[in-house]
Amino acid sequence: MAIATINPATGETLKTYEPLTDDAVDERIGRAVEAFRAYRLTSPQERAGWLRAAADVLDADADAVAELMVTEMGKTLASAKAEVGKCAKGLRYYAEHGPAMLEPRPADAGAVGAEDAYVVHQPIGVVLAVMPWNFPLWQAMRFAAPALMAGNVGLLKHASNVPQTALYIEELFRKAGFPADVFQTLLVGSSAVERVLRDDRVAAATLTGSAPAGQSVASIAGDVLKKTVLELGGSDPYIVMPSADLDRAAEVAVTARCQNNGQSCIAAKRFFVHRDVAEEFTRLFAEKLSALVVGDPMAEDTQVGPLATESGREDVEKYVADAVGKGATVVTGGERVDGPGWFYRPTLLTGVTPEMDLYAEEVFGPVAALWTVDSLEEAVEIANSHPYGLGSNLWSEDEQERSTFIRDVQAGMAFVNGMVTSYPELPFGGVKQSGYGRELTELGMYEFTNAKTVWIGPRSSQQAEGTTASASE
């Protein structure tokens, strides 16, 4: 894919970029290494100050950055503004809590025959972040805030369709006063990732993206024994039981499925509804989906914009055609919007069966697949049969159902009477083919630190003094 800004609402190419040459990439890695030498010695308090300044810069740039994201990947203006606000919040979260997270953690010195023993989290160096276009600011910030707080330096290989947002992120940290080259954007295609990852000067990598991209990065990193964190696909279940507030569950289901124009790893994609309430829930869900305002993402009242790429819309169309061809029913939607841009109507499908491609894959667009089930256990069993295990949602007032769901669902995150959402205050990540490692909270920060064990015995001089003292007694 060329490195270019192509407006998904019109299909128009607005700006193209030449990828960096290998030499230019090497030179930037060298600058990152130089930056790390001094940056690792800065205090957590200094880094917190720069993170706070970055949040202030973001607040000041909010409208322009939001419009840039809308232009590059088609999210609605309202969601783009919310994303900028969330990034500022994430930066402030690590500014506020980061220094305490980095305090040495005392161990029981007496138990290990030491005078002092503790664990200290130290930065590991240059970390490569391979990031996707769907939340072009937040995904990068979710990596950058804890990584920079910990004293690492970052190299960002962003998705090729959001180059201006990627360049803005580098500029943001510069404007905030971080030392030069602590965070750099590499405008390169995905074929350049292997070279960077194999470079001895790069310590580790994090990737948010597709499962095949994760496999590729994990196998290269495995070959050179480097730490990785992977946040991959999701096909989150959304289970609705008879005790649920159906109207609220349907309202939230619409947001859970159509957020970001349906293009989120944690979007609810598979809806499991108990037979006793399936008809009513389906009616409410379809009614609310078809009432969504689809259109120009730059308009304040638009709720669903275009898909980010032409090929992304083609993929969605293929999944729906395959399901319908194999017997699924389109309750609402099921077609593109005529005219320019890559729009697709919010869609509800029922009658999904295991032969359909969307059964075990991830549909990255506003298409909900609904199953009618006879019990929570059946819903969880089908949910768990999917290779992904990122987030999961349950709507129920029943205590027993809630604890069974939390105990049995194979997912990194379980939300009850709400939708999966990321917060700096909660760990984020998945199991199975949704990846490994955690982002956010202190867990996210520790992923790219050396948790160094320190054991300190008594000083020889003290031992000697002790000997002299007892000898003279």
Ligand SMILES: O=CCCCC(=O)O
């Ligand atoms: O594709 C992954 C989306 C993560 C969105 C979020 O953190 O809110």
